[in-house]
Amino acid sequence: MEDVILELSGLSTHFFTDQGEIPAVDKVSFRVHKGEVVGVVGESGSGKSVTSLSILQLIPSPPGKIVSGSIRYKGEDLAKATEKRMKRIRGNEISMIFQEPMTSLNPVFTIGNQMREAIRIHQKISKKAATEKAIQMLKLVGIPRAEDIVNEYPHQLSGGMRQRVMIAMAMSSDPSLLIADEPTTALDVTIQAQILDLMKKINKEEHTSILLITHDLGVVADICDRVVVMYAGQVVEKGTTREILKDPQHPYTQGLIRSLPKLHGREEKLYSIPGTVARPKKDRVGCRFAPRCEFAFERCFKENPELYQLGDGRESRCFLHTEKKGERLEDATTNT
Amino acid sequence: MVTYIIRRLLMLIPVLIGMTLITFSIVHLIPGNPAQVILGETATGEAIANLEETMGLNEPYFVQYWNYLLDLLQGDLGTSLRSKAEISSEILPYIAATFELTFFAMLFAIIVGVNAGIISAWKQNSWFDFLAMLFALVGVSMPVFWLALMEQWIFAQELGWLPAYGRQDSRDPIAAITHLYVLDSLIHLDFARAFTILKHLILPSIALGTIPMAIIARMTRSSMLEVMKSDYIRTVRAKGSGQFLVIYKHALKNAMIPVVTVIGLQTGVLLGGAILTETIFSWPGVGRYVYEAINYRDYPVIQSGILVIAFIFVMINLFVDILYKKLDPRIKY
Structure with a gap:
C-alpha cells in the first residue's frame, strides 16, 4: 500500500542477561497507515513496550538488542539506521510519550526550557521564537495560562497537565507518527478521557498516525482503528477494532475481552485468565499461551503455531483454526 | 529564595x-x-x-x-599567650593560606572527580570505568602523608620539576594584601610570581585533593547511573537530543545533589586544617597554627582556632543548602 507510514516485519528484540537470552519481542510484524490509530494490546510482559521502544532504538543497550527484522518508516529501515540518523527521526518524524507523566519530565528544568529544547533540536529558530512556539503548542493541547506554565516546574502541575505537556512537546515538530506508550494508565478516569480526546483531535486535525500501546481494551475501543494483540513477545491476533472486540479469534483475546467488567448482567466473579504471562524463553516449544489456554490440546505443547490468515487482513496464532476451522472457538464466544 | x-x-x-x-x-x-x-x-x-x-x-x-x-x-578572639598578639589579626594569614590551598585542592578534586565519575557512568563497565574506579579506590585508601612524601620525592627531589615546600620563593617574599598569594600577585600584575606561587600549590593541592577527588568520583558515578535510568532521561532521548546534552544537562543537574553534599563536607574537612599536608609541605595554614598552639599550651589560640574552623564549616554547609535549592526547585523548607 502507498500510504504505509510504519511497517514492522519480523522484528525481534532480545535481551542478553545473566539468565540467558530473552526474546522479549519475537518476529513481530504489523503496519501503521497514514492517519490511522493502531493499538497494541497485551498484559504486562507481553513485549508491547519493548516493541515501541525498539522503533526509536530506545531500548537500554546493553542488554537489549534488535537481532533481526526491519522497521520501515516511509521505506527507510530504522533498525539499520545510524545513531546520527535516529536523532533526526526522534522527536521530529516520530515522537513518543510515556506512561508516567509524573516522572517523564525532568524535575529540575522549567516546562519552557524542556519544550524549547525539543523545538530547537529540530528547528533552527531563536530562543524567543521557540518560547512562542512552546506557548502556542501548550494552548493547542488545552493548557490554560500557557504563558505562566512555561516558567513553572513539572512538580507544580498535575498528572493530566504533565501528560498534556508531554503531548505538546511530542507534537512540537509536527511528527508523522506519535507513539503513545500507555499514555493514560497513570491518570484518573476523567483525565484519561480528556487525554484520549486530545489524541483523537490530534489524529483528526494534524493527520498524525498514532501507535497506541495499552493494556486497556476500553481505550482501544475508544480510539483505535486497528488492533494488534501481543502475548509473550509475539503477535497473537490482528484485525480491526470492531472485529476484534465483536468476534475475537484467539483464546487469549477472548480471555481479555471476557475479563472486562460489564455494566449489564452482574456476574458473581469477574473472569480472569488463570496464571501469568510466561517469561519468553529461547527455544521454547509449543504455543506460548498453551499453559493458560482452556482449549489447549496435545499439538499446542509440541509445535509453534503460525499466524493464520483468516481473510480481510485478520490473523490469529492458534492451531484451532486448522484443526476444527474454529468451531470450538465460536462455541466459546457465544458462551460469554 | x-x-x-x-x-x-x-x-x-x-x-x-x-x-x-x-x-x-x-x-x-x-x-x-x-x-x-x-x-x-x-x-x-x-x-x-x-x-x-x-x-x-x-x-x-x-x-x-x-x-x-x-x-x-x-x-x-583574645590574645595569644605566646606572641602576645591579637589572635584575630594574627590568624588571618593562616586562614588565607588554608583557604588558598583548600580552593586549589577542591578545584582539582571536583574537576577530575566529577568528570571521571560522569565518564565512568557513561561508559559503564568499560576499561575507563574499571581504571577510574580502581584509581578512586586507591585514592581513598592511600594515606595522605605517604602520597605527600612520594610526591616530594618524585617531583621535587628526583625530577626537580616543582618546589617541595612553602607557599612561595622564600628569598623573594610577596608584599601581602589579601594573603591569598595568587590573588596578591595578580593584583601586583606580577605574573611571573603568580606562576611561581601556582607551582608551589600543585603538589600540596594534589596530596590534599586526592581523597576528596576519589570520593567525589565514586559518588558522581553511582548518582549518574541512578539518574540515567530515570524516565525523564528516556524522554530527553526520545526528543532527539544528543548524548552530550542528555548527560551534561539533564542527568548532571539531577545527579549533582548528593555530590554537592559530599563536596561541601569534604571542603569543610579540608578547611578544618589539613595538619598532615600542611606540616609536610611547610604550609602555614590554620591546622599548623592550632597544632603549634597545642604544643605551647596556648589555650586562647586553640580556642579561637577551633571556633574559626567550626564557623567556616557551618558557613560551607549553609552555602551547600542554598545550592540545593538552586539545583532542585522541588526543595522546600
Whole structure:
C-alpha cells in the first residue's frame, strides 16, 4: 500500500542477561497507515513496550538488542539506521510519550526550557521564537495560562497537565507518527478521557498516525482503528477494532475481552485468565499461551503455531483454526 | 529564595551558640586551675593570681561566658599567650593560606572527580570505568602523608620539576594584601610570581585533593547511573537530543545533589586544617597554627582556632543548602 507510514516485519528484540537470552519481542510484524490509530494490546510482559521502544532504538543497550527484522518508516529501515540518523527521526518524524507523566519530565528544568529544547533540536529558530512556539503548542493541547506554565516546574502541575505537556512537546515538530506508550494508565478516569480526546483531535486535525500501546481494551475501543494483540513477545491476533472486540479469534483475546467488567448482567466473579504471562524463553516449544489456554490440546505443547490468515487482513496464532476451522472457538464466544 | 536564606541564617544562631559553648568550655575543662596549667608548675602564686585577673577567671562562669560572647561579637578572639598578639589579626594569614590551598585542592578534586565519575557512568563497565574506579579506590585508601612524601620525592627531589615546600620563593617574599598569594600577585600584575606561587600549590593541592577527588568520583558515578535510568532521561532521548546534552544537562543537574553534599563536607574537612599536608609541605595554614598552639599550651589560640574552623564549616554547609535549592526547585523548607 502507498500510504504505509510504519511497517514492522519480523522484528525481534532480545535481551542478553545473566539468565540467558530473552526474546522479549519475537518476529513481530504489523503496519501503521497514514492517519490511522493502531493499538497494541497485551498484559504486562507481553513485549508491547519493548516493541515501541525498539522503533526509536530506545531500548537500554546493553542488554537489549534488535537481532533481526526491519522497521520501515516511509521505506527507510530504522533498525539499520545510524545513531546520527535516529536523532533526526526522534522527536521530529516520530515522537513518543510515556506512561508516567509524573516522572517523564525532568524535575529540575522549567516546562519552557524542556519544550524549547525539543523545538530547537529540530528547528533552527531563536530562543524567543521557540518560547512562542512552546506557548502556542501548550494552548493547542488545552493548557490554560500557557504563558505562566512555561516558567513553572513539572512538580507544580498535575498528572493530566504533565501528560498534556508531554503531548505538546511530542507534537512540537509536527511528527508523522506519535507513539503513545500507555499514555493514560497513570491518570484518573476523567483525565484519561480528556487525554484520549486530545489524541483523537490530534489524529483528526494534524493527520498524525498514532501507535497506541495499552493494556486497556476500553481505550482501544475508544480510539483505535486497528488492533494488534501481543502475548509473550509475539503477535497473537490482528484485525480491526470492531472485529476484534465483536468476534475475537484467539483464546487469549477472548480471555481479555471476557475479563472486562460489564455494566449489564452482574456476574458473581469477574473472569480472569488463570496464571501469568510466561517469561519468553529461547527455544521454547509449543504455543506460548498453551499453559493458560482452556482449549489447549496435545499439538499446542509440541509445535509453534503460525499466524493464520483468516481473510480481510485478520490473523490469529492458534492451531484451532486448522484443526476444527474454529468451531470450538465460536462455541466459546457465544458462551460469554 | 531570600526568605529561605534569611530563615536559614536564623537557624544558624543556635548552632553558633552551641559552638561558642563548646569552645568556651575548653579552657574551663582543663583539669585544675587553668592559670596554673598555662603558667606551668613553677609559677608563683602572685603570677597565677595576676593571670586569673587578666583572663577574668575569678568571675562566675556565666559572666565569663557573657564577656566571651561580647568579645566575639566585636571580633575580639583574645590574645595569644605566646606572641602576645591579637589572635584575630594574627590568624588571618593562616586562614588565607588554608583557604588558598583548600580552593586549589577542591578545584582539582571536583574537576577530575566529577568528570571521571560522569565518564565512568557513561561508559559503564568499560576499561575507563574499571581504571577510574580502581584509581578512586586507591585514592581513598592511600594515606595522605605517604602520597605527600612520594610526591616530594618524585617531583621535587628526583625530577626537580616543582618546589617541595612553602607557599612561595622564600628569598623573594610577596608584599601581602589579601594573603591569598595568587590573588596578591595578580593584583601586583606580577605574573611571573603568580606562576611561581601556582607551582608551589600543585603538589600540596594534589596530596590534599586526592581523597576528596576519589570520593567525589565514586559518588558522581553511582548518582549518574541512578539518574540515567530515570524516565525523564528516556524522554530527553526520545526528543532527539544528543548524548552530550542528555548527560551534561539533564542527568548532571539531577545527579549533582548528593555530590554537592559530599563536596561541601569534604571542603569543610579540608578547611578544618589539613595538619598532615600542611606540616609536610611547610604550609602555614590554620591546622599548623592550632597544632603549634597545642604544643605551647596556648589555650586562647586553640580556642579561637577551633571556633574559626567550626564557623567556616557551618558557613560551607549553609552555602551547600542554598545550592540545593538552586539545583532542585522541588526543595522546600
